[in-house]
Amino acid sequence: MTSTILQTKHLFKHFDGVKAVDHLSVSFEKGKITSIIGPNGSGKSTLINLLTGLVPLDAGEVIIAHSLHFTRVKSHEVAGFGLTRTFQDVRLFEQLSVLDNILVVLTERGVFASLFETHGTLHLAQAEEVLKKMGLWEKRHSLAINLSYGQRKLLEIARVLAMTRSARTGRAADIIFFDEPFAGLFPEMRKVVVSVMKELRAEGRTQILVEHNMELIRELSDEVVVLDAGELLAQGVPNEVLAKREVIEAYLGE
Amino acid sequence: MEYLTHLAVLVGIYSILALSLNLVLGYAGIISVTHAAFFGLGAYTSAILTTVYDLNFFLAALCGVLVAAIISLFVGTVLSKFRGDFVALGSVGFNVIVWSVFLNVQELTRGPLGIPGIGRPNLEFGIWNYEFSSNVSFLVLSVIFVALVYFLCQFIEKSSFGRALKAIREDEEALQVFGYRTLHYKLAVFVIGAGLASIAGALFASYITFIDPSTFTINESIFLLSVVILGGLASNRGALIGALALVLLPEFLRFVGFPSDIAAQMRQVVYGVMLIVLMLYRPQGLVGEYKL
Incomplete structure (x- = not known):
């Protein structure tokens, strides 16, 4: 069916x-x-x-x-x-750390609420899971711009995975x-x-x-x-x- | 000593301006060449309210924040229709408008004559009344304000809001796909930046006790941009260091000992050369990490 x-x-x-x-x-x-x-x-x-x-x-x-x-x-x-996606011409948040590239799609979207939120342990655990899956956890403190081409593509996929783990937008991807x-x-x-x-x-x-x-x-x-x-x-x-x-x-x- | 106190107060006021512009430019990546307009709105609002309506400095400063916030919300909305570098150009236009209002709406601002006799801040609780009339006491007050603004900026940087701002700077369109209404974020930070700049304006007016339109020109906005870029974008510490360096540098050059007939010009030349050299060798600023 x-x-x-x-x-x-x-x-x-x-x-x-x-x-x-x-x-x-x-x-x-x-x-x-x-x-x-x-x-x-x-x-x-x-x-x-x-x-x-x-x-x-x-x-x-x-x-x-x-x-x-x-x-x-x-x-x-x-x-x-x-809905979520990756981009043909890899589009990362270049001058943010690998970890921040993931956290940003896990945290609060509302302007006011986001001011009073720092990433919590749940967000960090979710980020750790997807980054480990893509083999990027060791690189979490590097800026995205400093990754190799392949790692950059993997980081985009990690970001998509994070979107499937979080319902912050109202619906998990x-x-x-x-x-x-x-x-x-x-x-x-x-x-x-x-x-x-x-x-x-x-x-x-x-x-x-x-x-x-x-x-x-x-x-x-x-x-x-x-x-x-x-x-x-x-x-x-x-x-x-x-x-x-x-x-x-x-x-x-x- | 009096001279050093005076410089320290100026460094404090420029620190607030740099910290607030850094939120807009360094974190959100909005190239705003209109920060002096909000500095001026704060200065004029509080100067008019304290001299004409005899309002307490702190209340007047608060009104200045409101005026700057409301106007910046409107300006930010208009600027959000521009793409890329045109934002910078549009913001220049706004600075010119505000400056002409200061210059020409004479009933309110006294135009080129400026507003003299602005009082120093005073605190009143019943019979207890304290005026920050000495420069040293004013310095203490400025340091308190700088500290408050600094902690607010640090708070913003650590928050999810701050992370989203940086992502907007990097790729606004991509961030939208992940569910962010980036316009709201940009407006919010623009309003916060304008509000904080207006506090610096209120402090400035009350410290110098005189203001006129010539302080709030595009030149001043450009100077503030160089303070932030030179100190280091997206770094609150950088904003403080930038303010310290650019306010004090011309003062140090006084002691270099150029022949007196060309001293003023030489100071400008050396100052300009130092800025260029610094940008060549440290494009990320003195302590910043982010490159434009």
Whole structure:
């Protein structure tokens, strides 16, 4: 029994006349890992940016868990819907310590209440758990800017994990977008990320992955969505979709 | 001795200005070139209330805080519509407006003539009445204010609010995705900064006992920026050290012994060169950790 948790209807976005996302209607199943693939410029990252409020929609509708509809969303609201994400171009709080990068997503969001709160032992315990999981606990006092590229990617994933542990925004994150989390990672680091994603699936969380590496896509995905020029080209289980002629053509540019 | 006391009081007043600007610039990363406007609003509000309406200094200073807070809330809202470096430019405009009000609304501010005869603070409890008329007693009062402001800033830095401010400075858009209404945070710190600057204004007016618009120009705002940057952004200790260094440095240069006909100009030149050299070799300021 599957159920749709996130659905878009006729989503539309253009930049200076170029259609980045073109009347895209796609749905994502609860508790699954869905990979979005497609050539460069096919609208994968734009789709994530639209769904997390970083870029405003031109038209269309987003439905979360059948009940919550929106056509306009501000980025500070999406965390309250249980959405969180990583960024393709790693976006950390560079001149903050590794620990502070995690604590900041665990602590109070209200202006007044946050003035009278210092991070408590609960926050610290949660931060310790996610940082240890990503192998960054030893680095907790370094500034994020001083980490290696791979460690920076792992810190972003730790931040997402922290969002799944805390309901400070009204709801712990249960829909997670990973925008190319494996790019530039060493094999050992990839293994860590793969196991984290499998754990998140076991916890019943929905994951949407943008990735180019076919091996990883086959290993992780329950479903694959193929985009081309902002349109939905195919959707289904990996083996079927990846064998389709039009998918191969779109990817190889034949 | 009197001279040293005088310098110490000035260092105290500039410490409050630097600490409050550091909240806005160092922690939240808002490049505000209008801090002197809030300094002036505090000074004028308390000067007018104490001279014309005979209000007690401490109440007048409190009114100054309210005036600065309300106006900064409005200004902050307008500035929040700007992106990036334009915030700095917009804030310059606001400083010019406030300065012209001081200069031209003569019924209230006496314009270029300034407001003379501002009284020193006094405390009254029944028959007991104490006036901070000597410079030494005023110094004690300033030190108390600096300490209070310093502890408030430390409190803010240690809080979750302070951590969120620093994250805003680093990547505001990313922080929003994690559920922060960053506009509220920026407005809150802008208002707190303006309120604290107005306290420095009230102290300044009552210490010098005379104010005129020339103190509250963009030059002053830029001077305050250099105090904070030079001391070290996002460091309260840095703000104190910056105030100490930049208030005292020109005074030390008095004793260098330049030929008297070019002494004033040479002091400015040396002062400027020292600022440039310091920024070249310590871009994070004397004790700061954060680079712009």
